Amino acid sequence: MTGSVKQIAAVARIALLGLPSRARMSSATVLSIALATLVLLGFLAMASGFRATVAGTGSDQSAIILAEGSASEFNSAIDTARLARLDNAPGIAAGKNGPLLSAESFATISAVEDGGGESSVTLRGMGPQGLAVRPLARLAGGRMFTPGRNELVVGSALAGRYRDFKLGGSVRLAGMMWRVVGVFEAGGSAMESEVWADRKLVGQFFGSSAAVQSVRARLSEASALALLQRYLAADTSLKLVARSERAYFAAQARNMGKLILFVGWPLGIAMAVGALAGALNTMFTSVSTRSTEIATLRILGFRGPSIFVSTMAEAVLLVLLGSGLGVALAGLFLQGRSASTIGGNLTQVMFKFDLAANDIVQAVTLALIVGVLGGAVPAWRAARRPLVTAAAE
Amino acid sequence: MNFMQRVPAVDNLIDIVDLSKSYRRGSTEVPIFDKLSLSIERGRFVALMGPSGSGKTTLLNLLAGIDRPNSGMLAVDGERIDGYSESGLTQWRANTLGFIFQFYNLMPMLTAAQNVELPLLLHRMSAKERRRRVDTALDVVGLADRARHRPRELSGGQQQRVAIARALVADPKLILADEPTGDLDRPSANAVLEILRLLADELGKTIVMVTHDPVAARAADLTLHLEKGRFVNEAVAA
Ligand SMILES: Nc1ncnc2c1ncn2[C@@H]1O[C@H](COP(=O)(O)OP(=O)(O)O)[C@@H](O)[C@H]1O
Ligand SMILES: [Mg+2]
Numbered sequence A: 001m002t003g004s005v006k007q008i009a010a011v012a013r014i015a016l017l018g019l020p021s022r023a024r025m026s027s028a029t030v031l032s033i034a035l036a037t038l039v040l041l042g043f044l045a046m047a048s049g050f051r052a053t054v055a056g057t058g059s060d061q062s063a064i065i066l067a068e069g070s071a072s073e074f075n076s077a078i079d080t081a082r083l084a085r086l087d088n089a090p091g092i093a094a095g096k097n098g099p100l101l102s103a104e105s106f107a108t109i110s111a112v113e114d115g116g117g118e119s120s121v122t123l124r125g126m127g128p129q130g131l132a133v134r135p136l137a138r139l140a141g142g143r144m145f146t147p148g149r150n151e152l153v154v155g156s157a158l159a160g161r162y163r164d165f166k167l168g169g170s171v172r173l174a175g176m177m178w179r180v181v182g183v184f185e186a187g188g189s190a191m192e193s194e195v196w197a198d199r200k201l202v203g204q205f206f207g208s209s210a211a212v213q214s215v216r217a218r219l220s221e222a223s224a225l226a227l228l229q230r231y232l233a234a235d236t237s238l239k240l241v242a243r244s245e246r247a248y249f250a251a252q253a254r255n256m257g258k259l260i261l262f263v264g265w266p267l268g269i270a271m272a273v274g275a276l277a278g279a280l281n282t283m284f285t286s287v288s289t290r291s292t293e294i295a296t297l298r299i300l301g302f303r304g305p306s307i308f309v310s311t312m313a314e315a316v317l318l319v320l321l322g323s324g325l326g327v328a329l330a331g332l333f334l335q336g337r338s339a340s341t342i343g344g345n346l347t348q349v350m351f352k353f354d355l356a357a358n359d360i361v362q363a364v365t366l367a368l369i370v371g372v373l374g375g376a377v378p379a380w381r382a383a384r385r386p387l388v389t390a391a392a393e
Numbered sequence B: 001m002n003f004m005q006r007v008p009a010v011d012n013l014i015d016i017v018d019l020s021k022s023y024r025r026g027s028t029e030v031p032i033f034d035k036l037s038l039s040i041e042r043g044r045f046v047a048l049m050g051p052s053g054s055g056k057t058t059l060l061n062l063l064a065g066i067d068r069p070n071s072g073m074l075a076v077d078g079e080r081i082d083g084y085s086e087s088g089l090t091q092w093r094a095n096t097l098g099f100i101f102q103f104y105n106l107m108p109m110l111t112a113a114q115n116v117e118l119p120l121l122l123h124r125m126s127a128k129e130r131r132r133r134v135d136t137a138l139d140v141v142g143l144a145d146r147a148r149h150r151p152r153e154l155s156g157g158q159q160q161r162v163a164i165a166r167a168l169v170a171d172p173k174l175i176l177a178d179e180p181t182g183d184l185d186r187p188s189a190n191a192v193l194e195i196l197r198l199l200a201d202e203l204g205k206t207i208v209m210v211t212h213d214p215v216a217a218r219a220a221d222l223t224l225h226l227e228k229g230r231f232v233n234e235a236v237a238a
Helices: A004-017 A019-054 A080-088 A197-203 A224-233 A245-289 A291-300 A303-331 A357-384 A387-391 B057-064 B084-098 B112-123 B129-139 B155-170 B186-203 B214-219
Strands: A061-068 A100-111 A118-126 A136-140 A151-155 A170-173 A174-186 A194-198 A214-220 A238-245 A338-341 A347-350 B013-024 B028-041 B044-047 B071-076 B099-100 B174-178 B206-210 B222-227
Touching: A004 A019, A004 A197, A004 A303, A004 B112, A019 A245, A019 A303, A019 A347, A019 A357, A061 A224, A061 A245, A061 B129, A080 A100, A080 A214, A080 A238, A100 A245, A118 A197, A194 A197, A224 A238, A238 A245, A245 A291, A245 A303, A245 A357, A291 A303, A291 A357, A291 A387, A291 B112, A303 A357, A303 B084, B013 B057, B013 B206, B028 B057, B028 B206, B044 B057, B044 B186, B044 B214, B057 B071, B057 B174, B057 B206, B099 B155, B112 B129, B112 B155, B129 B155, B129 B186, B155 B174, B155 B186, B174 B186, B186 B206, B186 B214
Parallel strands: A118 A194, A151 A174, B044 B206, B044 B222, B099 B174, B174 B206
Antiparallel strands: A061 A214, A061 A238, A100 A118, A100 A214, A136 A174, A151 A194, A170 A174, A338 A347, B013 B028, B013 B071
């Protein structure tokens, strides 16, 4: 095995020096890999960004109480009789006017974006303690709504995107004017995509069927959750379940993140398969245009494995160029870009694309698989082709 | 090797005994050689002539270890190669053989010197030693001043001379050439033949050259005529 490395390097060099003469096909392969990488990274970054946003929504200091058997606020309903019995529940922090509880329900309203498009926004009806039960939220400007008045407090993500939702602005909803009296922040979390108003008015004008869907409670301390849970479990007629806000949103985020990946991976793989067909074609063309060259080298005494490895090197180089380009494009155009999603149980959530190192590793791995698969068969054929037929050319 | 006992005292580089070769075409066997025998002395420059389809290329490919016989013995410098595996033949070619093609088969993106260097990459050798050998080989073919030129910057005759330098640079015992002047004009062809003559006379190389050109054949020490897979000048064939 004299100088195998030298041999491979020499053959690879010849193959790569010849690349410019095969520029058109090769760059088509590079581009198709770049595109597949970009699409896959788009979805991965979306899922990462979404999870980061939603997972940050919850606090351990706060509990969310739903009807038994409901996975989310959406399909939960709590009647007023049961609601009253929560006033005596243990573990809930005390405020000036009794325990820090907020009975809530929500409706979906459509809002006109500054750009002109219309989208759904969650209008959350809450009690006067709605802000106090949310440790992560704070007013960034203005004040909390006054119960009984047509007043809104909007999340900062919306305030930045809709002219109507600016502090001091007015919006026409359900046939009447509503004034924006406050803007709240919640650490960039999904909560910032909500609009808040008095629950009684929301129930009255937006026809949300159940009077109350969930109850938010400020815990006296994080460990008090167990106390509250035991209390709810003890009374089987109550049929209510408490979870920490953090646990609740983490579960929601997992589902939505999974949904994004559920779409993203098949699409990414479909594009990778398309790119694979292109790569195969390119490499077959490459070895057939180089067939005289390869046969000559083998007649000179270059070994089959060197031919194989150097042909693979060409394929891998092409896909690495392609996925590098894809990653660069993703970094340039996707990273940090805002997006929003409608659906799940969270209505509209705004989040940023977040390219994680792990996402890049996955996309590059997919490209490498394409390169290895696309290079192997042509490389094998180049290395094994009978020399008699090759020499005749 | 038991065959050593059978060869006569003459110093042969090539010994072929009862070599048979046939190709499958569909369901029928097409015989090319049936028990062909031939010996070529070391240092001889042999021309191989014959009508198209007579088996010249096939014989050259067998001698080059590119193709394998169905039966019979094929030895080069006392080494039987008829039973070698493909990788064994590859190794053997790197150590023993120089091959000259009709259409030069140079790597278009490499310079003349880089083309000539290729066979040396198959041997354990320092870069300095490689450079020295490449310079010498280019000198032998009279192209020392063209070392940095690429094939497309050279005439056909010059390209074939680069290919000859590549064939001799690793100091092989045997040089095979398939119509090396077939694509050249008369003066270029003569220059190529002169170099081949020199390789035999000065460097003691054994050369087998397939040609259609009687002028080329005259440059050789002797000419073998193949017809339908047989030598017709019985005097030379063993
Ligand atoms: N790989 C092959 N498969 C089948 N038949 C072949 C092959 N190579 C050569 N032949 C046949 O063998 C005969 C001799 O061919 P060849 O050695 O190329 O003759 P020459 O070089 O003298 O023109 C021809 O009839 C040719 O068709
Ligand atoms: Mg021929």
